[in-house]
Amino acid sequence: MNIIDVVLLAMMVITALAVVRMRNLFAAVMLLGIFSLLSASLYALLDAVDVAFTEAAVGAGISTVLMLGTLALTGEREKKPHRPAWLPLVVVVVTGAALLYGTFDMPLYGDPNDPIHKHVADRYIERSGQEVGTPNIVTSVLASYRGFDTLGEVTVIFTAGVGVLALLGRGALSRRRRLNKEDDR
Amino acid sequence: MEINFLGHYNYWVVIFLMMTGFYVVIARPNLVKKLIGLNIFQISVFLLYISMGKVDGGSAPILAEGIKIFSNPLPHVLILTAIVVGVATTALGLALVVRIKEAYGTIEDDEIQAMEEEMEP
Amino acid sequence: MKRKPVLRVSTKLLTPFILLFALYVQFHGDYGPGGGFQAGVIFASAFILYSLVFGLETAQRVLPAAIRRILLGSGVxxxxxxxxxxxxxxxxxxxxxxxxxxxxxxxxxxxxxxxxGVGTTVFAAMVIIFFTFAGQYRRGGPDGN
Known part of the structure; x- marks a missing residue:
């Protein structure tokens, strides 16, 4: 058990609880950026350097900017909820307890003999040097062994861009204005 | 069934974070706050995957002289793409929130529901 | 943003280095951490920074809508x-x-x-998403139509 691990996890817990309590959405979004940056440091500690890099650039950077852009349009105060708070709490506690029960059967953290390391991963580690030739195993798995997956992911990003354009883009805006005018008449 | 604290503690923290995000999603009526909760949930799932890929004494999966033990690269690949896809879908959700604000004048889901019920005859 | 010389000058100084770093991440991804996903986002963040400081119109003149859309599709x-x-x-x-x-x-x-291809699509998608959100605000927000 690494002391830095524990400190980072504790800071993530504190940040997450602060997000729940925060009524000011601007502060909540900034805390989410901090949460994301903390998780990026944790990924780097867990040897996932590529993931840490992505999380720092995307989670802490772009998604904070987008959320702030939305807050500028929708207002940054959250209203007090009118419904009772105990029902969601019960649902969350029950779900969490079920998940916690599930972890007891999980293999130990960091054990080299976990089933997850015994299936295809060791082939990637042993053979990718000869088969693909790039030193970064993550790149060779991402681009070569699992190229189909990545093609799908890129298509999802493309679709999301098209979707945002369809919802808020210039064409959508003029169509909406025309509809609004017809409504007024 | 034996409980190993040292072997599972970070899975437990991940589950706590996940449930925090889940609570925000189901308990808060504000749609932006719901998306923030969804993001917390998402990051904890990423953390779960990356924790599973860690090997004791391993290093980052980049081939180099003298390094024999590597952490599992497969979860890294899955999560790397999931992060970028996650931000793209979050953006789509935020765009929907902006349109909802435009159409209803509010982003609190209980108020939207009240307006919907009013509109129905 | 006319009266913020520190922001303007440091943005002008930083932008080329951010772009260069993005290209490094793009083409060095085989050897170290990095690749198309990260590079696209970093490349887009240079444009986002530029438009935050110098205004959306200036940034959109650098990268017109038609080119953004062509880039979005051409990556895939x-x-x-x-x-x-x-x-x-x-x-x-x-x-x-x-x-x-x-x-x-x-x-x-x-x-x-x-x-x-991955870098191109990610870059175009991020820029398009940001410009679209920022463009809403410029038009006076959802209430001001």
């Missing part, structure tokens, strides 16, 4: 096109080994091409 097409090319050269879809005279340099070429 480069990726899928690499797959089609490997079919035409006698391999399976996205099997880069057949792209060059020996398998290893074929893999290298294929990975570079598809990472370039």
């Amino acid at each position: 097409l480069i990726y899928a096109g690499t797959g089609i090319a490997s079919i035409l050269m006698g391999g399976n879809f996205l099997n880069y080994s057949v792209l060059a005279h020996d398998p290893l340099s074929g893999q290298h070429l294929g990975i570079m091409l598809i990472e370039f």
Whole structure:
């Protein structure tokens, strides 16, 4: 058990609880950026350097900017909820307890003999040097062994861009204005 | 069934974070706050995957002289793409929130529901 | 933003380095951490920074809407096109080994091409999403139509 691990996890817990309590959405979004940056440091500690890099650039950077852009349009105060708070709490506690029960059967953290390391991963580690030739195993798995997956992911990003354009883009805006005018008449 | 604290503690923290995000999603009526909760949930799932890929004494999966033990690269690949896809879908959700604000004048889901019920005859 | 000289000057100084770093991340992804996903986001963040400081119109003049949309689609097409090319050269879809005279340099070429496609689409998607959100605000927000 690494002391830095524990400190980072504790800071993530504190940040997450602060997000729940925060009524000011601007502060909540900034805390989410901090949460994301903390998780990026944790990924780097867990040897996932590529993931840490992505999380720092995307989670802490772009998604904070987008959320702030939305807050500028929708207002940054959250209203007090009118419904009772105990029902969601019960649902969350029950779900969490079920998940916690599930972890007891999980293999130990960091054990080299976990089933997850015994299936295809060791082939990637042993053979990718000869088969693909790039030193970064993550790149060779991402681009070569699992190229189909990545093609799908890129298509999802493309679709999301098209979707945002369809919802808020210039064409959508003029169509909406025309509809609004017809409504007024 | 034996409980190993040292072997599972970070899975437990991940589950706590996940449930925090889940609570925000189901308990808060504000749609932006719901998306923030969804993001917390998402990051904890990423953390779960990356924790599973860690090997004791391993290093980052980049081939180099003298390094024999590597952490599992497969979860890294899955999560790397999931992060970028996650931000793209979050953006789509935020765009929907902006349109909802435009159409209803509010982003609190209980108020939207009240307006919907009013509109129905 | 006329009266913030520190922001303006440091943005002008930083932007080329951010772009250069993005290109480094893009093409060094084979050897160290990095690749198309990260590079696209970093490249987009240079444009986002520029438009935050100098205004949306200035940034949109650098990268007009038509070009943004062409880039968005062409990344996916480069990726899928690499797959089609490997079919035409006698391999399976996205099997880069057949792209060059020996398998290893074929893999290298294929990975570079598809990472370039990934970077292009991610960059265009991020810029389009940000510009669209920022454009809403400029029009006076959802209430001011």
